[in-house]
Amino acid sequence: MTPTVIFVSFLTVLIGGVASLPFLKTSTTTVSYNVTYTQTSLATRSVRAGLKRRTTNTSAKISPTKVSKFSETVEAPRETTRALKPVTFKPTEGRTKAPKPTTKPSKPTKVITETLKTTTVKPTAKSTPKTTPLSFQTEDLNENIDKSVERRVWNPKNSEEPPVFECPPLGLESLKVKDSQLLSSSYKRRGLGPHRARLNIQSGIEDGDIYDGAWCAQHKDKNQWLQVDAMKLTRFTAVMLQGRSSIWSLDFVETFKVQVSNDTIKWKPCMNETKEAVFEGNQDSETPVLAVLPQPAMARYIRINPQTWFKNGSICLRAEIMGCEMPDPNNIYPWQAEEGTKDKLDFKHHNYKEMRKLMKSVIEMCPDITRIYSIGKSYMGLKLYVMEISDNPGKHELGEPEFRYVAGMHGNEVLGRELLLNLMEYICQEYKRGNQRIVHLVKETRIHLLPSMNPDGYEMAYKKGSELAGWAFGRNSYEGIDMNHNFADLNTVMWDAIELETNISKLINHYFPIPEYYTSEEAMVAPETRAVISWMQNIPFVLSANLHGGELVVTYPFDMTRDWAPKEHTPTADESFFRWLATVYASTNHVMSNPDRRPCHNEDFIRHNNIINGANWHTVPGSMNDFSYLHTNCFEVTVELSCDKFPHASELPIEWENNRESLLIYMEQIHRGIKGVVRDKDTEAGIADAIIKVDDIDHHIRSAFEGDYWRLLNPGEYHITVTAEGYIPASRNCRVEYEHYPTICDFKLTKTLKQRLREILVKGGKIPKDLQLRLRQLRIRKLRASTKLINRRRASQQRKARGTRR
Secondary structure, three states: OOHHHHHHHHHHHHHHHHOOOHHHHHHHHOOOOOOEEOOOHHHHHHHHOOOOOOOOOOOOOOOOOOOOOOOOOOOOOHHHOEEOOOOOOOOOOOOOOOOOOOOOOOOHHHHHHHHOOOOOOOOOOOOOOOOOOOOOOEOOOOOOOOHHHHHHHOOHHHOOOOOOOOOOEOOOOOOOOOHHHEEEOOOOOHHHOHHHOEOOOOOOOOOOOOOOOOEEOOOOOOOOOEEEEEEEEEEEEEEEEEOOOOOOOOOOEEEEEEEEEOOOOOOEEOEEOOEEOOEEOOOOOOOOEEEEEEEEEEEEEEEEEEEEEOOOOOOEEEEEEEEEEOOOOOOOOHHHHOOOOOOOOOOOOOOHHHHHHHHHHHHHHOOOOEEEEEEEEOOOOOEEEEEEEOOOOOOOOOOOOEEEEEEOOOOOOOHHHHHHHHHHHHHHHHHHHOOHHHHHHHHHOEEEEEOOOOHHHHHHHHHHOOOOOOOOOOOOOOOOOOHHHOOOOHHHHHHHHHHHOOOHHHOOOOOOOOOHHHHOOOOOOOHHHHHHHHHHHHOOEEEEEEEEOOOOEEEEOOOOOHHHOOOOOOOOOOHHHHHHHHHHHHHHOOOOOOOOOOOOOOOOHHHHOOEEEHHHHOOOOOOHHHHHHHHOOOEEEEEEOOOOOOOOHHHHHHHHHHHHHHHHHHHHHHHOEEEEEEEEOOOOOEOOOOEEEEOOEEEEEEOOOOOEEEEEOOOEEEEEEEEOOOEEOEEEEEEEOOOOOOEEOOEEEEEOHHHHHHHHHHHOOOOOHHHHHHHHHHHHHHHHHHHHHHHHHHHHHHHHHHHHHO
16 A cells, blocks of 8 residues: 555544644634524514613624524524625626515515525635635726716706806805804794704704704794894895704795895895895795895895795794805905915816716826726616726735725715815825825825715706705615615624624624625615625725715714614724724814814714714614624724715815815824735745734734735734634734834744645645654544543443442
């Protein structure tokens, strides 16, 4: 018998028992393909309310045990569980019709049972599962937009252009107009005072607090008025009105008059030829109504005088005034009053076609560091364009972290879209000028900017215009899906597993698989959401921010509460670093960091330093922040950029100035923590999907497809352990300094004996002498152990036999 055959027989004997040996047990810590999980979120959701309140110091982990105890519709026997392996989402093309409902109301139980089925995935023989990234092809913006898409989105027969106003808004909605500039004839209470008469202001949950949703007059007569002091001589051109924001009351003004004055003593009515003009007001509480003055009025003060109102309601309104500031002849230094920025950027609202033109101009200006690609299409067929900025665009460079900004998830929250378009221009211009801060950022970071995740919703809001879109028009996708609630709810899967599992060693805390019911084509998942998930899975992002509008605050995960509480502080294992990220943006934003600013709507975030745990504000199941943290390596926060979701174009320069430093310094945080490459000790090849563990932080990350990794951490000393399937774990201490560069922590892993034997046998090669010797030792050790065990059993049986004889 040849030596190879001898040692093959050794291997077959050892395969069953070698795993129990101490030196080989270490390799089983790689839970990538060995730990199973169970999807129980839907079936146990109704049970969760009755369970004992959970603790919040255990991180995300999943286990298959004890499922049937809580629900008969979901069972997870061992043969139907599957290994922890990420589910890859393929971006779907834009659809031309709405998807069919996924279930019938009469059979909900059957659907739940079917959607939670799992499949078996066995560990592969390879040492490391090599993931191949999807390559997003470069887009040519010289190509015309598809004709069918153009007809659907911009139908020539029903083409609507946004209204063009002669003058910009004074700034009631954007808070440019101070509370002291608003007066009224009377008001019901403090929460309904004139300072609440701002277009689109939102009330609190309960009526009667200090944050109500409009100005409401105390008396119901035609002598009530709301007065606005423009502070300077102004050419008033139009008035916009809205009713009261409330879920309990229905109040709005149906008709009104307008008067102007220069001294608040003599008031001049707005005339319609020879009669005093009476303007049409609202027919509901939310839709803004525009009233254009027959003739522009020159004055400092303007009054809105309600004439009729909803018969079962009160005199309540929210307003915006359009007016042009007139030059002051007494001001000999007019440039001192100018607000804005010195940056020469394209400050205007860009629809889809104009956005393409701007991105094309940036590419032409900086072709060496920019690239445009598409991650998919919207429901209506508009492409989701991404601008990549890097010194080597189109390629992931070993050790270079990947950063992303996402804007326009809600189509009517447009400031983030414009800020990212301005950021593209700014980085290009400053790179060409040799700005060392920008040059370093471009060379050391691969930046991805997605300015419009919901282009369909934006086009709807854009056609209405910045002041007439209201609070919610264009927020959702064309299908009516709110994409901030549309990602897979992995939080529930995680917390259910923690409650059901008693063996902590069987739990996991990262890279949660997407439930199978969510991946089906019939699931109500927007094509835009599917495209972003595929994008997340194929590029190893490290840090991200999701830009929203309508408030001034930075929120960090978790966004969803446990037990479905309306709001409750729900931290992640990386709470301290998330607080740092949120603070970095908020403290450098000019408006957020202003201690004298007033709250936007009904929450005073200044007392929280303008940052808050998302779940402690309001619970958001299926948020992109939570999904990013639980399904990928990427840390993500949400930035609420301004009180006004759709600011007027005249306010964009100052908004850029408010956010420019914040956008840059937040990107630089990607270089805080540790980074390195996990390699095979023998071949020096990078090891993909190696698990990087930090002691005392119960959330792991994984290495990318070339073996490189990045772990965001605050300054301090950390003990790092790296494991990979088929390798012996390695550990070392790494210290993170306060400087703005990461600590390099490389690892070289040695293959386990079992893995080396497998690879040799698969290739049909000869077993080296050192392995032959090691196998002999293992076999002898195993025989000795089994002999001792047999002898003990025999001795025990003999003692029992003697006892029975006596």
